[in-house]
Amino acid sequence: MSDSIHKPPRLALAYASLLVRRPGLVLLVILALFAVCLWGTTKLTINSNQLDLIDQDLPEVKEVKRIIDMIGGSGHLMLALRGDDEATLKKVADNLGAQLLADKQNVRSVTWKLPVEFIQQNMALFIKTEDLVEGKRRIMAFLKDQLRRANPFFIEIQKTEPVKLEMTDLVNKYGSVGKKSIRDDYNISNDKKMIMMLIKPMWDSNELGKSRAYIEELRQKLAAYSTQPGSDGVKLVEDYELMGNKQTVAYGFTGSYKTAVDDSYAIEESLQPVTLVAFAAIFIITILAFRKLVPTIIVASGTVVGTIITMGFTYVTVGELNMITSILGGLLMGFGIDYGIHFIFRTRLELGQGKRYDQAIRDAVVNAGRPALVAAVVTSGSFFVLVVSEFRGFSQFGFLAGFGTFIIGVLLFAWSPALLSIAGRINPELPRKLIGEMKPPALNSKTGKELRVPRPGLVLGISTVVVLALCACAINWTSEEIPLDRPTTLWERIKGGVRFNYNSRALIPEGQPSVRLQDEITKRFNISADPIAVYSKTLEEAKAIYEELTQHPDKYNTVDQVVSIYTFVPPPETAAANAKILQEWKEELKDIDVNALPPETQDKAALFMKMLEARPFDVHGVPANYREQFVHLPETKPENHGYLTFIYPAVDLWDGKKMLDFADQTSSIPTPEIKDASGKVIAPAQIHRAAGAAPLFARLARIVLADGKLAVFLVTLWILFMHFLDFRSVSLALASVIPLTVGLAMMLGIMSLADIHLNFMNIIILPILLGFGVSHGLYLLHRFLEGTSPMVALRSVGAAVASSTLTTAAGFAALLVASHNGLKSMGLVACIGLLTTLIVSFTVLAAVMQVMWDRRARQRAASASDSSSAPSTGKSDTPEHAA
Secondary structure, eight states: OOGGGGSOOHHHHHHHHHHHHOHHHHHHHHHHHHHHHHHHHHTOOEEOBGGGGBOTTSHHHHHHHHHHHHHSSSSOEEEEEEBSOHHHHHHHHHHHHHHHHHOTTTEEEEESBOOOHHHHHHGGGTSOHHHHHHHHHHHHHHHHHHHHHHSTTOOOSSOOOOOOOOOHHHHHHHSEETTEESSOSBOBOTTSOEEEEEEEESSOTTBHHHHHHHHHHHHHHHHTGGGSTTSTTOEEEEOSSOOBOSSEEEEEEESHHHHHHHHHHHHHHHHHHHHHHHHHHHHHHHHHHHSSHHHHHHHHHHHHHHHHHHHHHHHHHTOSEETTGGGHHHHHHHHHHHHHHHHHHHHHHHHHTTOOHHHHHHHHHHHHHHHHHHHHHHHHHHHHGGGGOSBHHHHHHHHHHHHHHHHHHHHHHHHHHHHHHHHHHHOTTHHHHHHOOOOOOOSBOTTSOBOOOSOHHHHHHHHHHHHHHHHHHHSOOOSSOOOSSSOOOHHHHHHHOSOBOOBGGGTSOTTOHHHHHHHHHHHHHSSOSOOEEEEESSHHHHHHHHHHHHSOTTTTTTEEEEEOGGGGSOOHHHHHHHHHHHHHHHHHHTTOOGGGSOHHHHHHHHHHHHHTTOOOOOGGGSOHHHHTTSBOOTTSOGGGOSEEEEEEESSOTTBHHHHHHHHHHHSOEEEOOEEOTTSOEEEOOEEEOEESHHHHHHHHHHHHHHHHHHHHHHHHHHHHHHHHHHHSOHHHHHHHTHHHHHHHHHHHHHHHHTTOOBOTTGGGHHHHHHHHHHHHHHHHHHHHTTTOOHHHHHHHHHHHHHHHHHHHHHHHHGGGGOSOHHHHHHHHHHHHHHHHHHHHIIIIIHHHHHHHHHHHHHHHHHHHHHHHHSOOOSOOOOOOOOO
16 A cells, blocks of 8 residues: 555645644633533433333333323332331331322322232132132031030030141132132231232333332321321331331332332432542543643543533423433543553653644644544444434434534544644743653664564464354353253353343342332242333223233233232132132021021121122222222323233343343233124234333343344444555455454453353443444554554554553443442453454464564565666656555
């Protein structure tokens, strides 16, 4: 490749000259833009509604919005009360329930008990007929024995044991509807030590800001409970381990409202110390790299100005931040400072050649500007790839990060030169004093030999073996399921390769209280925390959905229980058969005087006599307090009027694979064509879809996985295209991406050996690393193509490459102090990737450049030999840079 290809373009020269000739004007324009954008930045707000981050046309989103309109939101805020005194728990629950219901501004409904008398009186209609017959046999034997023994003339010649009424097996079998016990009105656990209160706020669980504010308000009310009338001095304490007593009741929050807030808060809380640690680390690394304070201040101030301008751009284009783009500022500062570092280092190099300050600044802008511009364009394009994502959190992040990277890159190549030019106008020697200078690296050693990368062939051979070995470790070589929930052996890691951890528990902070409480509720009540819901327009459709889900357990093996209005309607055939038995039984018992029974059995006998009165009923016979749980609210839009069927999962939804299976099974619930008594079709055969957090998160998980793969593919194509466009040579383009490709391959191998897994959060780091990793090869190769030897290129820009990489790595390394495990994993993967690309730059790429340099020398020697042996033409040959 000829030198003419690397001749500075006129536009670059004109831009550099403008910065030197009109630095004051440049700074005024930047500061004016900064002032306007600062105002826009102060107007930015964070939209905490997670539902807004997903494509509103997705069926999962539409169904969730329908549920929100029907019943006010998906899921509940759960308030669990824990104590060893049942009476105290129930009284506290009653008092709190009344207080919560009085808060019409925040609370739509509260459920902590449901009268079970109706179910108790009609339970005989739900029991299998053969079990009812068996129960009748046992009870009659018991009653006859009790009446016989209660007779004052009862005499036993030979003493016999009274008949015992053993009903435990039948009571356990039919003692609940769904998982709700029919022996107690309250939502109380079987051990009577926990009451669960289900609060439905006036908003959906995706509106994190409202949920967080309400939970804090609720904490204050609960803290003041002991001072309120009727509390009997009982103190409420938020504690997730304490077992309360008569004077103290422990409480805790969980449910979809609380876990969503906790996850968001954990990220936000983690980022606060991370930001400080990252800024301090970047500042220290920059000072160590420059060994002066002023260049650090110049670069840091320019980065801050560029970040503020990007925030102003955000206000103009998007209008607000979201839970993903709220981390944009910190990320851009970590990336953006690199452009300033490269400019300062190049200016020091130009000053070290004895140039005047203006010429040094001009040459630094031109020479370092081209690779910086290409790096900015490639990195921006890598972010822009995320714009195609269905997840608005990613698409907006990609859009803003792409423009932000380019804005900061361009700004730092205006801000820093303008400041130094003004300093030079004050005193031509001032820039040299402020930022220092770097003498040109020596071309030869003290012995006079050319400095070169030692044994490049051996380096390439060894590195090839190492890379291939690490790549082999990253490949899955077995069909066996390698466990993720325990430390694996080295051989298991090698066989399993890089694995994806679907378990969301691995992302949240260790011991998160709301998750621990959710697990405790699952054990105590044998239910999952929140169900999902299936909408039906008519009662007939609701019945078809209920029958489809309950009559095909093998088809829906991830479903634990189905709760519908039809849960409270006995099967017609069973009810008719059982009613006949009850009627016969009543006839047999009509002469029994309950008062003649022993006192301890009289209350139960009275309830039993009422149960004999049970008669079959249809869905219209379900009491209103049961029915209203499944029907739309009065304020629901007409098009959303209908009924809901609730589905509880039988699997741990924190496990991503199981969550996906559950979502798949409940996303396609077929029902047959429904006709009325006259044969008229009142509902066609159709497919129903469940709605709620699980289907929504399942769709989001699939989006993340698909977008991660697509983004890596598109970014790779973008990088190769831009590098070819820059170098106009396939070999040079491939050489420039060596640090990136080889470094990431090594990263995956190291992850496998270190038992580090990909997950739903750190997978997004991959396209970001691809975008950033291009800078290593660009700066080194462009310096090399200026005609310097590989060692000179390494010594002149290697420090800038190392410093810029270390500052970015420091920013990501700060995530390791985060309490949120997802953020930790992002930081760990990023650090490994950045360090491996840096190592490859100084080893593999350096060896490749040495091989290219040696080949170029041989070509020159051959050309010179041919010239000396050829007849003279009177023209002189000019050696060209061969690619």
